[in-house]
Amino acid sequence: MKMDSDVIIKGSRTRPNPFKLVPCEKYGNNTEAPFILNLSVEALALIDVHSHCVQTEVIGLLGGLYCSRYRQLNILTAEPCESLTAGTSDLQCEMDPVSQADAFERLTKAGYQVVGWYHSHPTFVPNPSLRDLETQAKYQQLFADGNQPFLSLILNPYSTPHQTLTKNNLVSKYKCLMLSEHISSSQNESRTPYAFNPLLVRREKLFYNLTHRLEELCSKIEGKPSTLCITDKLRGKDMPYLTKILTSLRHHFETTGLSKIESERLVDQIRAILLEHLRSKPNGK
Ligand SMILES: [Zn+2]
Incomplete structure (x- = not known):
């Protein structure tokens, strides 16, 4: 023993x-x-x-x-x-x-x-x-x-x-x-x-391909227990998750040389997709 x-x-x-x-x-x-x-x-x-x-x-x-x-x-x-x-x-x-x-x-x-x-x-x-x-x-x-x-x-x-x-x-x-x-x-x-x-x-058809794939991704994770509500605020901060996500994406887009105007246009489309799918918590809470 x-x-x-x-x-x-x-x-x-x-x-x-x-x-x-x-x-x-x-x-x-x-x-x-x-x-x-x-x-x-x-x-x-x-x-x-x-x-x-x-x-x-x-x-x-x-x-x-x-x-x-x-x-x-x-x-x-x-x-x-x-x-x-x-x-x-x-x-x-x-x-x-x-x-x-x-x-x-x-x-x-x-x-x-x-x-x-x-x-x-x-x-x-x-x-x-x-x-x-x-x-x-x-x-x-x-x-x-x-x-x-x-x-x-x-x-x-x-x-x-x-x-x-x-x-x-x-x-x-x-x-x-x-x-x-x-x-x-x-x-x-x-x-x-x-x-x-x-x-x-950046590849061709970035807007079409990315928004299409993000729609798929959001449908897949929507309503799952570990998926967060993107209009909630970051823990201990006065900033919604959505703002944090879009700031990160904007930076990636501009790193590839996409103009600020085009980058903002793409960010607007992504914001709409995220808000459509990930706004409310699972079970409607
Ligand atoms: Zn690891």
């Missing part, structure tokens, strides 16, 4: 905390990025709205195209999935396998390659946790067999409640990362996560 309890105690002492966040190295410093990364603002905006409007961690797949000749990966769209732990945790989530298979099929049917996965860190920095790295290692290995890269995008929509609302922390933070091939002795013999410096780009 004593032996057993010793083993358990020892085990719990030595097992690293799976939620521990691991800082990323940056590609470009001493290590060359394996490819050029372009991120479409349509994909980023979808992920940003999904992450903002659900209070727990959200998860999904990334669709895009990889050109091995030019070593360029274009992330073109995102496909939201259901989480197995939906509504129970803001620290971890796992993709529901049925929803993952559906998302995979939708992307491939639309002519995309599945090039990565995304998830949110609702109120903490977008560095991967040890568990995220385990998941990334499995996916990366699986897709490497098909000679295709597979990356992870982590987005953090909200700063912690005690932070003041400056323009800087109204804009979501995100990281696109992959694991190094070599093992690092300084990181507990694990592979080091490397963050890309992606170029945010």
